[in-house]
Amino acid sequence: MWRPTGPKELDLVRELNWCAWPPRLPEQPIFYPVLDEDYAVRIARDWNVKHDGAGFVTRFEVESEFLSRYPIQRAGGQTILELWVPAEELDDFNDHIVGEIQVIHEFH
Secondary structure (H helix, E strand, C coil): CEEEECHHHHHHHHHCCCCCCCCCCCCCCEECCECCHHHHHHHHHHHHHHHHCCEEEEEEEECHHHHCCCCEEECCCCCCEEECEEHHHHHHHHHCEEEEEEEEEEEC
């Protein structure tokens, strides 16, 4: 899976040793990783850069069996697919990440 992110969230991931996503803010009721790299690139490049000055695309793996509890959400076209993880379930989600979260694209 992929996650487009800004510099502040990426700093928090770094502080968590690249193994977990930070808790959501009160105005963020869900954590939404995306299922298509191109979609993640578009968000990081077109939204995060505009709002945060930089955008990053991260890639990470999560145990498949665990992910099956979250139905795929179509947020637009055929490749605009996300998982919606409720904020209160993020710690459990983090416990099922396999390996490290990696930065694979960077935009300024």
